[in-house]
Amino acid sequence: MASRFNPLQADARWQQVWEEAGTFRASDDSNRPKAYILEMFPYPSGRIHVGHARNYTMGDVLARYRRMKGFEVLHPMGWDAFGMPAENAAMERNVHPGQWTWSNITTMKAQLKRLGFALDWSRELATCDPAYYGHEQALFLDLYEAELVYRKQSEVNWDPVDMTVLANEQVIDGRGWRSGALVERRKLDQWFLKITDFADELLDGLAALDQWPDKVRLMQENWIGKSRGMKFRFELCAPAQAGAQANAGPADGLLLSQEHKSIEVFTTRPDTIFGSSFVAVSPDHPLAVTLAQDQPEVAAFIAECKQGGTTAAELETQEKKGFDTGLEVLHPLDPEWRLPVFIANFVLMDYGTGAIFGVPGHDQRDFEFATKYRLPILRVVAASAEEADRAVEGEAENGDGVIVNSRFLDGLGVEEAKAQVIRRAEAEGWGEGTTVWRLRDWGVSRQRYWGTPIPIIHCDGCGAVPVPREQLPVKLPEDVSFDVPGNPLERHPTWKHVACPSCGGEARRETDTLDTFVDSSWYFIRFASQPADRPFDKAAAERWLPVDQYIGGVEHAILHLLYARFWTRALQRLGRLDVAEPFAGLFTQGMVTHETYRSADGRWVAPDEIEVGAGGLIERATGAPVQRGRIEKMSKSKRNVVDSDAIADQYGADAARWFLLSDSPPERDLEWSDAGIEGAWRFVQRLWRIATGPTH
RNA sequence: GCCCCUGUGGCGGAAUUGGUAGACGCGCUCGACUCAAAAUCGAGUUCCGCAAGGAGUGCCCGUUCGAGUCGGGCCAGGGGCACCA
Numbered sequence: 001m002a003s004r005f006n007p008l009q010a011d012a013r014w015q016q017v018w019e020e021a022g023t024f025r026a027s028d029d030s031n032r033p034k035a036y037i038l039e040m041f042p043y044p045s046g047r048i049h050v051g052h053a054r055n056y057t058m059g060d061v062l063a064r065y066r067r068m069k070g071f072e073v074l075h076p077m078g079w080d081a082f083g084m085p086a087e088n089a090a091m092e093r094n095v096h097p098g099q100w101t102w103s104n105i106t107t108m109k110a111q112l113k114r115l116g117f118a119l120d121w122s123r124e125l126a127t128c129d130p131a132y133y134g135h136e137q138a139l140f141l142d143l144y145e146a147e148l149v150y151r152k153q154s155e156v157n158w159d160p161v162d163m164t165v166l167a168n169e170q171v172i173d174g175r176g177w178r179s180g181a182l183v184e185r186r187k188l189d190q191w192f193l194k195i196t197d198f199a200d201e202l203l204d205g206l207a208a209l210d211q212w213p214d215k216v217r218l219m220q221e222n223w224i225g226k227s228r229g230m231k232f233r234f235e236l237c238a239p240a241q242a243g244a245q246a247n248a249g250p251a252d253g254l255l256l257s258q259e260h261k262s263i264e265v266f267t268t269r270p271d272t273i274f275g276s277s278f279v280a281v282s283p284d285h286p287l288a289v290t291l292a293q294d295q296p297e298v299a300a301f302i303a304e305c306k307q308g309g310t311t312a313a314e315l316e317t318q319e320k321k322g323f324d325t326g327l328e329v330l331h332p333l334d335p336e337w338r339l340p341v342f343i344a345n346f347v348l349m350d351y352g353t354g355a356i357f358g359v360p361g362h363d364q365r366d367f368e369f370a371t372k373y374r375l376p377i378l379r380v381v382a383a384s385a386e387e388a389d390r391a392v393e394g395e396a397e398n399g400d401g402v403i404v405n406s407r408f409l410d411g412l413g414v415e416e417a418k419a420q421v422i423r424r425a426e427a428e429g430w431g432e433g434t435t436v437w438r439l440r441d442w443g444v445s446r447q448r449y450w451g452t453p454i455p456i457i458h459c460d461g462c463g464a465v466p467v468p469r470e471q472l473p474v475k476l477p478e479d480v481s482f483d484v485p486g487n488p489l490e491r492h493p494t495w496k497h498v499a500c501p502s503c504g505g506e507a508r509r510e511t512d513t514l515d516t517f518v519d520s521s522w523y524f525i526r527f528a529s530q531p532a533d534r535p536f537d538k539a540a541a542e543r544w545l546p547v548d549q550y551i552g553g554v555e556h557a558i559l560h561l562l563y564a565r566f567w568t569r570a571l572q573r574l575g576r577l578d579v580a581e582p583f584a585g586l587f588t589q590g591m592v593t594h595e596t597y598r599s600a601d602g603r604w605v606a607p608d609e610i611e612v613g614a615g616g617l618i619e620r621a622t623g624a625p626v627q628r629g630r631i632e633k634m635s636k637s638k639r640n641v642v643d644s645d646a647i648a649d650q651y652g653a654d655a656a657r658w659f660l661l662s663d664s665p666p667e668r669d670l671e672w673s674d675a676g677i678e679g680a681w682r683f684v685q686r687l688w689r690i691a692t693g694p695t696h
Numbered sequence: 697g698c699c700c701c702u703g704u705g706g707c708g709g710a711a712u713u714g715g716u717a718g719a720c721g722c723g724c725u726c727g728a729c730u731c732a733a734a735a736u737c738g739a740g741u742u743c744c745g746c747a748a749g750g751a752g753u754g755c756c757c758g759u760u761c762g763a764g765u766c767g768g769g770c771c772a773g774g775g776g777c778a779c780c781a
Contacts, residue, residue: 214701215700215701215776218700218776219699219700219776219777222698222699222700223777225780227780265781266780268780269781320779344779345779346779346781347779347781348779348781350780352780352781353781356781357781358781359781364697365779365781366781436780436781438777438778438780554775554776558776558777662720662721663722664708665708665709668708668709670708671707671708673707675707675722676707679721680721680722682735682736683721683722685735685736686736
């Protein structure tokens with residue numbers, strides 16, 4: 001008997017046995033109870049590193065455990081294969097994104113097999129395969145027919161040099177990350193999915209997800225952002241005789257037009273209605289736009305507001321700016337009370353109604369604004385009735401208290417006063433209680449090549465026409481090049497020129513592709529059932545779904561998980577799948593981190609290029625000293641990635657997996673270390689000795 | 697700014713409901729084996745102290761016979777959201 005465990009032989013032997021026996025293949029018609037275990041499928045970026053390995057090891061252990069407990073286990077693997085890195089690679093090394101992607105898949109699949117995971121490879125899929133994305137196009141058309149898809153103008157970050165749209169994270173200090181050109185905000189027609197139709201369901205559904213981390217549920221709750229409040233209208237009136245005569249002309253004209261008789265605002269604090277001292281509209285508000293047509297100074301102010309970036313940091317430091325339109329509105333509860341109307345840079349068009357009423361005493365932004373433009377700061381909430389006359393100083397007070405200086409509301413608590421005002425507004429017809437959401441519809445258009453083509457044809461006569469189902473999949477053309485800036489689909493000589501399916505006339509294909517989050521919004525259904533002629537079979541998919549345990553990084557806590565939940569509910573509404581929630585259990589695992597190293601000239605140096613020299617760490621190739629840096633998440637750019645093959649070859653799959661699971665609790669970060677894997681290796685050896693046993 | 701999470705040895709971390717703090721592992725130290733090393737086996741390992749003894753779960757206060765655990769107030773680190781009305 002060998003005196004030591006040889007993982008290279010053992011790994012290979014067992015992996016071959018499992019492969020030949022189809023041990024981990026899930027049967028659709030087993031009568032055992034089912035268990036669907038899924039890890040978030042990887043993007044085929046190049047190679048598997050130990051961070052991937054940790055994620056899949058967790059699922060693997062669970063899958064094997066359930067299997068041993070008598071469950072029929074579905075534990076599949078696939079590839080989230082569309083996305084920008086493939087296009088970047090295409091530009092950098094002049095390879096086709098598809099070729100780059102498929103070659104990465106081959107490599108990474110071999111690496112996963114080397115780790116011996118209990119995966120059902122017979123269900124492997126890649127989202128960049130027409131056999132996958134063709135079905136996605138069909139599902140998109142289903143949603144389109146159900147009127148859950150629409151088209152509207154939306155702003156994008158446009159890089160004028162690369163002639164491409166940039167994601168927010170590709171805009172660095174207002175410049176394109178690749179070209180360095182100043183990014184412009186441009187309006188394009190784009191496709192949207194009506195996720196807001198499901199806002200209530202998606203929020204309520206969270207309560208039932210008791211096997212999800214509270215943290216993730218909370219993040220989704222905040223993201224959906226339900227606010228109860230009141231919408232109400234301020235009637236516009238002619239400006240006061242004194243003061244604003246300069247603007248009298250245009251304003252009078254406005255009064256006559258039907259659309260601008262009143263300004264509708266939204267508030268979560270109707271109780272402070274007697275504390276208002278101004279009304280402000282967004283620079284994008286229709287009223288502002290109308291005023292700009294006649295008044296150059298309004299147009300100039302709006303242009304000024306549009307300068308500058310949209311990043312959080314810039315917005316934070318931006319000064320509150322307003323433009324007095326000279327218009328006035330009537331207070332709904334006092335016809336004698338007139339309030340000035342401003343255009344203000346801090347009012348957002350896409351939240352609420354795009355207009356607010358300012359209560360400087362009890363809202364910090366309004367306070368700053370009122371201070372700057374010398375508007376009254378009224379107190380309407382106080383700690384007690386006795387403090388009604390105390391001035392609000394220094395900053396706005398948004399605490400609880402008792403209503404003061406508010407006529408019929410005096411003495412009420414904040415919540416009672418809210419209800420009282422809403423009741424009165426509804427009775428008198430100038431406003432109503434309402435709910436506003438932070439969640440916006442999901443913009444799915446991407447002006448990129450390497451994604452699922454949106455199956456729509458644009459005809460000058462017929463408008464947007466769905467591609468007939470029998471013509472699906474709309475395949476990406478292969479003969480494209482990336483040596484010129486812009487979207488290759490846009491400039492391809494023939495691809496976009498097609499006949500209109502409706503009238504037969506000349507028409508153009510949609511050249512936008514779908515956001516890759518669409519691809520990952522239903523792959524777990526396709527894993528459960530993959531007929532060739534349709535996206536999935538209802539009964540077969542329902543046998544496996546929901547996923548019993550989903551495992552992945554917390555970085556997907558909001559977008560991916562929310563989109564997948566939406567997509568599943570949309571399919572349910574269409575009667576395609578009777579499942580409300582795709583993931584019954586969710587586990588968010590910690591990251592794998594590693595020390596970083598830098599050379600004297602600031603280059604990142606990979607761990608395997610380093611050794612301990614006389615005076616500390618040195619770079620092996622050059623002997624130059626190396627600085628130990630911070631411990632960070634493994635990433636290619638910082639060169640602190642540990643490849644799974646190197647570890648598997650040196651220590652075997654078991655030691656690697658043992659270390660990845662045992663060193664840190666799974667939900668926390670794990671710091672990869674040589675000492676740690678060495679220890680795990682010795683542990684595996686000890687276990688083997690105990691199991692095989694000395695005979696003496 | 698708002699919301700949330702986490703602070704325990706050199707390290708990862710244990711400690712059902714408030715009841716022997718530091719399980720288990722890593723690392724380290726010493727010893728055995730060996731010509732020697734690696735591997736392996738054994739012992740030790742919170743800190744201060746030769747010892748007796750004392751201190752100790754981020755800090756301060758409180759509740760309790762008893763607090764890592766419960767309450768209040770801080771500090772530090774991390775995460776999410778954000779001119780959201």
